[in-house]
Amino acid sequence: MQLDILISQFQKKDEKAFEQLYNMYSDSMHGVIYNIVRDHEIAEEVMQDVFIKAWHKSDSYNSKKGRFFTWILNIARNAAIDKTRSKAYKNTGKNLNAEFFVDILETSENLNDKVDAIGIGKYVKALGEKCKKIIEYLYFKGFTQKETSEELDIPIGTIKTRNRNCIKDLRAMVLE
Amino acid sequence: MDIKNYIESGILELFVAGQLTENENKAVQEMMLKHPEVLQEVLEIESAVIKLSSAMAPGDNKHLLQLIKDKLQLGGKTVKVVSIEKSKYNWITYTGWAAALIVGAGLLWTLNQNKQLEVQVSDAEIEKAYLEVQIENAKTDLAAKEHLLNVLRDRHIIAVPLGGQGNFADSYAKVYWNKADNSIYLDAQGLPNAPEGKVWQVWSLTLNPLTPTSLGTIDNFNDDDNKIFNIANANESQAFGITLEPAGGSETPTMEQLHTLGVVAQP
Numbered sequence: 205m206q207l208d209i210l211i212s213q214f215q216k217k218d219e220k221a222f223e224q225l226y227n228m229y230s231d232s233m234h235g236v237i238y239n240i241v242r243d244h245e246i247a248e249e250v251m252q253d254v255f256i257k258a259w260h261k262s263d264s265y266n267s268k269k270g271r272f273f274t275w276i277l278n279i280a281r282n283a284a285i286d287k288t289r290s291k292a293y294k295n296t297g298k299n300l301n302a303e304f305f306v307d308i309l310e311t312s313e314n315l316n317d318k319v320d321a322i323g324i325g326k327y328v329k330a331l332g333e334k335c336k337k338i339i340e341y342l343y344f345k346g347f348t349q350k351e352t353s354e355e356l357d358i359p360i361g362t363i364k365t366r367n368r369n370c371i372k373d374l375r376a377m378v379l380e
Numbered sequence: 381m382d383i384k385n386y387i388e389s390g391i392l393e394l395f396v397a398g399q400l401t402e403n404e405n406k407a408v409q410e411m412m413l414k415h416p417e418v419l420q421e422v423l424e425i426e427s428a429v430i431k432l433s434s435a436m437a438p439g440d441n442k443h444l445l446q447l448i449k450d451k452l453q454l455g456g457k458t459v460k461v462v463s464i465e466k467s468k469y470n471w472i473t474y475t476g477w478a479a480a481l482i483v484g485a486g487l488l489w490t491l492n493q494n495k496q497l498e499v500q501v502s503d504a505e506i507e508k509a510y511l512e513v514q515i516e517n518a519k520t521d522l523a524a525k526e527h528l529l530n531v532l533r534d535r536h537i538i539a540v541p542l543g544g545q546g547n548f549a550d551s552y553a554k555v556y557w558n559k560a561d562n563s564i565y566l567d568a569q570g571l572p573n574a575p576e577g578k579v580w581q582v583w584s585l586t587l588n589p590l591t592p593t594s595l596g597t598i599d600n601f602n603d604d605d606n607k608i609f610n611i612a613n614a615n616e617s618q619a620f621g622i623t624l625e626p627a628g629g630s631e632t633p634t635m636e637q638l639h640t641l642g643v644v645a646q647p
Contacts, residue, residue, distance in 0.1 A: 235436030368390030
């Protein structure tokens with residue numbers, strides 16, 4: 205598979221492979237990070253940290269343990285969350301409790317002028333409130349199923365199928 | 381296992397979200413390899429999440445790649461690093477050459493110094509050899525003089541002073557005659573150097589009648605330092621005289637040129 209070769213080259217510190225992977229995942233990671241830190245400059249800082257970390261820790265990725273996207277998503281989420289816990293960040297006085305990814309898509313905060321993003325924003329609005337939150341928690345905040353179930357006040361046993369249905373809806377919207 | 385049910389269970393969505401345990405991940409991975417539709421499902425889930433999150437990106441991030449590569453010292457930065465290394469290399473090279481030149485110059489200087497020292501040593505050797513010769517000469521000289529002294533001190537020696545004659549009143553000489561070995565030692569310090577074409581000739585004389593017998597000419601008189609000459613004399617000499625004769629000597633003494641004369645004292 206193409207991606208496997210790319211990743212193994214990246215793990216051998218191939219610069220071109222690194223660039224390609226960056227191009228494949230940077231927008232996504234940028235979105236995930238920004239969704240957490242909600243500051244353009246800090247998001248750019250964390251972006252650099254994430255890809256530098258990915259370069260240095262490339263050995264720690266093992267395809268048997270999961271998707272490369274999942275691996276780098278994990279690094280990005282953790283780095284962004286760590287950032288929000290730093291003193292410097294807390295001094296910015298941001299209140300993140302009420303923030304959801306959907307806000308970004310719905311407001312002028314999103315400077316991404318890609319047609320895709322505008323279109324997606326329109327569709328995502330149509331997602332159910334529970335779906336928006338379940339996707340937010342499981343994918344963009346890295347909550348466990350248990351944490352998600354507690355947060356949404358729904359039984360843990362239903363998280364899996366609820367999420368399945370939400371992603372199905374999302375796929376229908378963004379992949380057409 | 382029913383693949384459709386497996387897919388519908390929602391495990392693949394959790395797999396992409398990174399919500400599964402290590403063993404569950406492995407199981408999904410195996411299913412993906414066995415069943416292309418599972419893989420396809422995973423790719424679509426991932427793709428949807430990537431699209432959604434990409435739409436959340438607040439702006440372009442292409443410029444960040446360069447910053448990241450700079451921090452990792454990749455790409456363009458590498459060229460800079462190379463140029464720094466190159467200049468370092470040049471610095472080392474120049475220093476190396478400079479050091480080599482200094483060492484080379486030092487070596488030449490040392491070689492030159494060595495050559496000079498060798499010349500000095502060889503000069504010293506020559507000086508030493510010369511001094512050794514001088515010492516040897518001095519020793520020989522000393523031995524000769526000691527021998528002479530011993531000769532003169534010999535109790536059998538007869539000392540005959542020769543006084544200046546006529547126009548040559550300032551001249552003098554002494555003869556030390558050892559009858560035991562039939563030889564005389566002539567001390568001719570009181571005589572001037574023989575002029576060009578002339579030579580001193582020593583005579584043994586008997587007085588009644590006056591009969592001169594030549595003891596020979598002193599050919600090396602002018603060159604001799606101590607002016608003491610050992611001359612054989614087997615005659616019953618009664619007196620000794622020294623005349624200046626033409627080079628080669630004469631049969632009979634030229635009386636006008638008799639410089640010194642001394643009579644052997646009778647015991």
